[in-house]
Amino acid sequence: xxxxxxxKKLQKExxxxxxxxxxxxxxxxxxxxxxxxxxxxxxxxxxxxxxFDGGATSLDGTILEKDVTxxxxxxxxxxxxxxxIKVKMTRTTDKALAQNKKEDMHKRVNLINESxxxxxxxxxxxxxxxxxxKGAQTFYNSFNLENEQFAxxxxxxxxxxxxxxxxxxKNITGKYLLDYTKKVGCIVEIGFLTNPFDLELLTxxxxxxxxxxxxxxxxxxxxxxxxxxxxSIENK
Numbered sequence: 455x456x457x458x459x460x461x462k463k464l465q466k467e468x469x470x471x472x473x474x475x476x477x478x479x480x481x482x483x484x485x486x487x488x489x490x491x492x493x494x495x496x497x498x499x500x501x502x503x504x505x506f507d508g509g510a511t512s513l514d515g516t517i518l519e520k521d522v523t524x525x526x527x528x529x530x531x532x533x534x535x536x537x538x539i540k541v542k543m544t545r546t547t548d549k550a551l552a553q554n555k556k557e558d559m560h561k562r563v564n565l566i567n568e569s570x571x572x573x574x575x576x577x578x579x580x581x582x583x584x585x586x587x588k589g590a591q592t593f594y595n596s597f598n599l600e601n602e603q604f605a606x607x608x609x610x611x612x613x614x615x616x617x618x619x620x621x622x623x624k625n626i627t628g629k630y631l632l633d634y635t636k637k638v639g640c641i642v643e644i645g646f647l648t649n650p651f652d653l654e655l656l657t658x659x660x661x662x663x664x665x666x667x668x669x670x671x672x673x674x675x676x677x678x679x680x681x682x683x684x685x686s687i688e689n690k
Contacts, residue, residue: 496540500576505550510581529666574639588649591621594640595632605640608672
């Protein structure tokens with residue numbers, strides 16, 4: 455093994471240890487914030503696609519977005535629940551919410567808007583004609599400034615799992631969910647099923663769990679900041 459390989463291995467081990475430390479500190483901080491708050495936070499997880507709508511696919515067509523998003527979203531939900539945060543998911547099985555795409559999207563938006571959730575996150579996977587395109591990314595609608603903060607926070611953690619990922623949280627319009635959901639939230643595209651690196655990330659159980667932990671950490675970080683701000687106002 456060359457010195458370069460040793461240094462790369464050492465760098466990865468250091469990053470992993472830092473990740474564990476951040477996870478522990480964030481977990482303890484949020485648990486304390488929840489314990490001193492009048493109520494627990496409530497997160498709505500929108501699980502992309504489902505049923506007749508398979509979403510994006512791998513190049514060979516064997517890996518479907520709807521399956522990957524459900525797995526990752528379930529991991530995120532479990533992590534949040536164990537932290538004492540209330541969670542709801544738009545779907546927990548391979549079923550669409552309606553008979554067609556338009557009604558399905560309307561249903562998702564209505565479920566989130568009619569709930570008392572503090573924030574929502576919509577989990578998706580991507581595809582592109584060029585297999586070289588890769589990287590997870592968050593998207594938000596800037597009509598609410600909190601959306602940008604939330605999306606940026608999650609993006610920060612997503613970059614920990616792929617140091618080569620230089621993408622940033624992006625403001626977009628024309629996405630029904632982002633345009634019409636009134637709650638603070640964002641879309642998380644967890645990677646490209648058409649890219650070999652991302653596909654490995656999205657089909658390996660341990661790596662999917664690690665990816666889910668990044669989304670979880672981003673959510674915790676944002677909620678901690680909001681709970682801190684609320685507590686500061688209440689204590690004035």
